[in-house]
Amino acid sequence: MFDELRDLYQEVILDHGKSPRNFRHLENATCLAHGNNPICGDMLVVYLTLDDDGRITDVAFQGEGCAISMASASMMTEILKGKTRDEAKRLYEGFHDMCTKDGFDLSELGDFDEDAIDRLKMLSGVREFPIRVKCATLAWHTMQAAVDGEQEISTE
C-alpha cells in the first residue's frame, strides 16, 4: 500500500508540502490571481513580478491546501523564476498535459534545464489519482490567470 502511495507522495513532494518555498506575500508584485478549488476547499494566491521584457523576476504564493497542491505551488515558484512569459505558458501547458495525458513526456518540451523538468515530473504520479489532478494543477492555472491579467480562477 505504501509503495503505490509513494508514487504520488514522493519524499520531495512531502518536503515541499510541509516547508513550501517562496511562501510569502510579494510586496511589489506586478500581477496576482486567486485560485480556488471549491470541491476541496484549496485556496491560494500567486504573486508575480514581471520586468519590462516580460521576464519573471520574482514569484511567490500563499494559501492553504493539501500536500499535493502546496508542493506543486512551491515547486512551480522555484522553476518559474527567470523564465519569460512565453516560457511560463509552455511550462503550464506541459505540466497540465503531464498530469492528464498518459504517455506524455515533459522532456519533449526541450530547451528547459533538465533539473527543473525532472522536479516537475515528480508530480506525474497524480495521473494515477484522477481526483487529485486539480490539486496539482491549481497553482499553475492560477499563475497563468495572473499572467493573463485575470484576478480569479476556479477549478471546479
Added chain:
Amino acid sequence: MNEESTAVDIAPRNPQQALPGDNSTAAPPGAYDIERIRADFPILKQKVYGKPLVYLDNGASAQKPQHVLDAMNEAYETYYSNVHRGVHWTSQASTESFEGSRKKVAAFLNAASENEIIFTRGATEAINLVAASWGGANLNPGDEVILSHMEHHSNIVPWQILRQQKGIELKIVPIDDDGNFLFDEYEKMLSEKTKMVAVTHVSNALGTIVPVEDVIRLAHDKGALVLLDGCQAVPHMAVDVQALDADFYVFSGHKLYGPTGIGVLWGREDLLNAMPPYQSGGDMISSVTFEKTTFKKSPHRFEAGTPAIVEAIGLGAALDYVGAIGLGNISAHEQGVLQYASERLQAVEGLRIIGQAREKASIVSFVIDGIHAHDLGTFVDRAGVAVRVGHHCAQPVMERYGIAATARASFGLYNTRNEVDVLTDALTDAKEFFG
C-alpha cells in the same frame, strides 16, 4: 448491540401476484445479525485495491440492499408502464405499486394522509419547492426566515434566492464550539416577523441532533412554520411528523438505502393545498383549456410530468427493508458503532473531532494536525476505506471552526466496529507516512 433486536427477513416478492404494490412483510424476532444484514448488500462483498471495501460515506449516499435492487428490477421486468394514465394492466399495476410507495412513506413518517407525501427528485428539490411555492406566495419584504449555522447549502441557497426576490431577512442560529444548536439565541431571534424556521434535523457535517421538538414549539408560539431537513435523520432514527408537530419535512431516498433521483416532501395537507404549483405540465391539472387551467390537489399538484416511477418503488422497498430491521434496532446498533469510533479516533495522536454535541447521530468529522483532509482521504482509500473529505456542502460550518476541510466517517446500519478498527489503523499509518 441490542439483544432484543430483529434481523432482516423480507420474503421475496411473488411475481405471480395479480398486482404488485404491497411487498411489506413482518420480520421475525431475533438478534441484530450484522453478518446477515451485510450479506443483503452485494457491494459489501467488493474488494477495492485488493482489500475489503469499508464504506464509511453513508452521509453522502448509502448502499442498496438486494431487496431494493430486486424490487426495481421486478418492476421493469414484469409490470412497468407509465402511471396514472392507462387503462391497461401494466399501467394499473405500476400505478398501484407507485402509489403503494407513497402509502409506505406516509406510514414511515406517520403522516396523517398519503396526500401529504410529494415525490421529488431529492431533498434539494423538496426545499426549493417549499421556498418557491410557499415562500413565493406567503412572504413579504421584512419577513424573517430563521436557519441554523450548520445547514447544508441546499437549505441556505433557496432562501437566499427568495431573499433577493422578496426582500426577506435571514437570521442564523449560532452553534457553540461542540456544535450544539444555541437554543437561547434561537429564542431571542424569534419574533412576530418570523414566518419560517428551516433547520436541519441532524447536521451532515457535525452529526448534531437538533432539539427540533422545542424548535417547533417556540416557532409555533410566534405563528411561524417549521421545515425540517431530515436527510441525515431518517436513516438513523424513527421520525413521527405528527408527534413533532412539524409543518414540512424533507428527505432524500438514496441516503436511506433507496435509489437516487427520488426524495420526499411531506407537508401538512392544508398548507399544501393552499400553495400554488411549483412546476406545471401533465398529471398535475384537473382540466386545461387555453382560457383557464385548474390544478389537482396535493400531492399531484406538485408532481408535474412523469415521475421517477421505479425509483419511488425502490424507495418503498427500502422502507420495507429498514422497517423489517426496525429503526430502534438500527439506532441502537449505530450508536454503539458511533461511540466506539469516537473513542478509537480520539486516541489517534493529533486527531481532533469536529462536532461533539451532546446528542449525535452516526457522523464523526475530524482533522489531524499537519495532514490535510484530502491527503488523509487518498491515504485511507488505499486501505479500502471510503470517507468523505472536504467541506461537506456546509462551508459556514467549516468557517465557524476556522478550517477548510474535514474528513468524515458516517455510519450506516451495516457498519461494524471492525471497520472502525480498519479506519483507525489506516489513520495511524497515515501519521507515520506523512510524518
